Amino acid sequence: MDTLGERVCFDEDNDTGLLCVYGRYVYSGRVVVHVDNVLGLFVLADKYNIVDLKSSCVQFMRRHLVIQQGDECCAVAWYQCSLACSDSELHHACFSYVVLNMDVVMSSAQWICLDLDNLVAILCRSDLIVRDEYTILEV
Numbered sequence: 001m002d003t004l005g006e007r008v009c010f011d012e013d014n015d016t017g018l019l020c021v022y023g024r025y026v027y028s029g030r031v032v033v034h035v036d037n038v039l040g041l042f043v044l045a046d047k048y049n050i051v052d053l054k055s056s057c058v059q060f061m062r063r064h065l066v067i068q069q070g071d072e073c074c075a076v077a078w079y080q081c082s083l084a085c086s087d088s089e090l091h092h093a094c095f096s097y098v099v100l101n102m103d104v105v106m107s108s109a110q111w112i113c114l115d116l117d118n119l120v121a122i123l124c125r126s127d128l129i130v131r132d133e134y135t136i137l138e139v
Helices: 016-028 038-047 051-063 074-084 088-100 102-106 109-113 116-123 133-138
Strands: 002-004 007-009
Touching: 016 038, 038 051, 038 074, 051 088, 074 088, 074 109, 074 116, 088 102, 088 116, 102 109, 102 133
Parallel strands: none
Antiparallel strands: 002 007
């Protein structure tokens, strides 16, 4: 899976583990969602219009925005995906998290994945929380 701007590229054929989880959900209605698989499940649920699974993924992501995978902040990738999948609920939650936790987000490698329009939208917010303005310039 790769997020580029507002486009989400996902090659289902190369992620057999995710396809197994997705297939299990389709046949049983049950799935174990975690940080490593939620984005892929969200994209598949959106692509194949599986509303319950998509809703479960959105709920999971909203509850786990503060979780980081190693040095990565998930909020930026999830934000980009919410734009690509046109999910306003997730978009708002991720956008708010990014604005209110800018120091954490800027220290993530995902930060450079934001396109210019979204970066400007974030930087123009009056409620943006950063240690100081110079921090933004450093990044």
